[in-house]
Amino acid sequence: MPSDACKAARALVASAHRITVLTGAGVSTDSGIPDFRGPDGLWTRDADAGKAASLDAYLADPELRRLAWRTRLDSPVWTAKPNAAHKALVELERSGRLRTVVTQNIDGLHQKAGSDPHRVLELHGTLHATVCLACGATGPMRDALKRVADGEAEPDCARCGGILKSATISFGQELDAEVLRRARLAALDCDVLLVAGTSLSVQPAAGLVPLAARAGAEVIICNAEPTPYDSLAAVVLHEPVGEVLPDLSSVPPSGGGRF
Numbered sequence: 001m002p003s004d005a006c007k008a009a010r011a012l013v014a015s016a017h018r019i020t021v022l023t024g025a026g027v028s029t030d031s032g033i034p035d036f037r038g039p040d041g042l043w044t045r046d047a048d049a050g051k052a053a054s055l056d057a058y059l060a061d062p063e064l065r066r067l068a069w070r071t072r073l074d075s076p077v078w079t080a081k082p083n084a085a086h087k088a089l090v091e092l093e094r095s096g097r098l099r100t101v102v103t104q105n106i107d108g109l110h111q112k113a114g115s116d117p118h119r120v121l122e123l124h125g126t127l128h129a130t131v132c133l134a135c136g137a138t139g140p141m142r143d144a145l146k147r148v149a150d151g152e153a154e155p156d157c158a159r160c161g162g163i164l165k166s167a168t169i170s171f172g173q174e175l176d177a178e179v180l181r182r183a184r185l186a187a188l189d190c191d192v193l194l195v196a197g198t199s200l201s202v203q204p205a206a207g208l209v210p211l212a213a214r215a216g217a218e219v220i221i222c223n224a225e226p227t228p229y230d231s232l233a234a235v236v237l238h239e240p241v242g243e244v245l246p247d248l249s250s251v252p253p254s255g256g257g258r259f
């Protein structure tokens with residue numbers, strides 16, 4: 001028996017013409033990639049783990065960089081498969097109502113599931129590429145990881161010898177201005193903002209929620225735990241995204257699918 005909150009969310013999705021989705025690490029936990037702040041999150045289990053995620057620490061500490069490269073070889077991201085939540089968003093896109101997926105995730109699973117890469121905005125970058133912190137050259141992560149697997153403790157930039165990092169946004173690093181601009185536009189230009197699997201504790205990503213709400217969008221938040229923005233939402237669902245998103249994506253459009 002669907003709850004009243006589920007029914008309300010289904011009604012909002014049915015009448016929506018322009019849906020923007022904001023996702024976080026919680027949409028990928030069913031794919032075997034742990035989140036940071038959920039009950040089994042990496043930072044919940046080890047409070048010091050988050051310190052390594054700052055750009056200053058990465059630049060200052062060669063041992064930290066070597067550890068990051070060693071650990072990355074075994075990241076679950078390389079073998080992870082998209083789950084029901086990612087696939088549901090592909091279905092919603094195919095129904096013509098989902099315009100943009102803004103994701104804080106760096107795992108590339110929305111694209112792997114079949115979301116149009118042009119509609120996916122990776123606010124925090126991607127783990128599938130590297131960037132040189134000296135000259136800005138980018139390259140495939142797999143090339144750097146092959147060098148690590150072949151015995152290099154810390155692969156440097158093939159062009160200038162500078163320090164290489166994954167093309168992800170660390171604490172202390174600016175977001176890509178163009179990606180953030182497009183994400184804000186997508187929040188402003190939607191009738192429903194569907195938020196899934198994020199604690200909404202990282203800015204400026206979380207700020208997309210009040211931005212959309214102030215612009216008149218109905219906000220649906222689906223997250224296992226409460227978020228600081230629940231009071232702005234028309235509907236809050238504390239249920240698994242792997243169940244809620246397939247349910248919402250199966251809702252037929254009402255009103256003839258007007259755009």
Ligand code: NAD
Nearest residue numbers: 024025026035036037038105106107197198199224240241
């Ligand atoms: P977070 O860890 O702060 O929050 C994730 C939230 O999802 C938690 O509140 C948790 O309770 C909830 N959750 C977990 N599994 C769920 C499920 N199956 N159904 C419903 N809710 C579920 O993550 P965040 O808000 O995305 O912010 C953390 C930062 O961590 C982001 O910047 C992101 O770049 C990075 N990150 C990314 C990945 C990834 O790419 N998969 C993984 C870990 C962290």
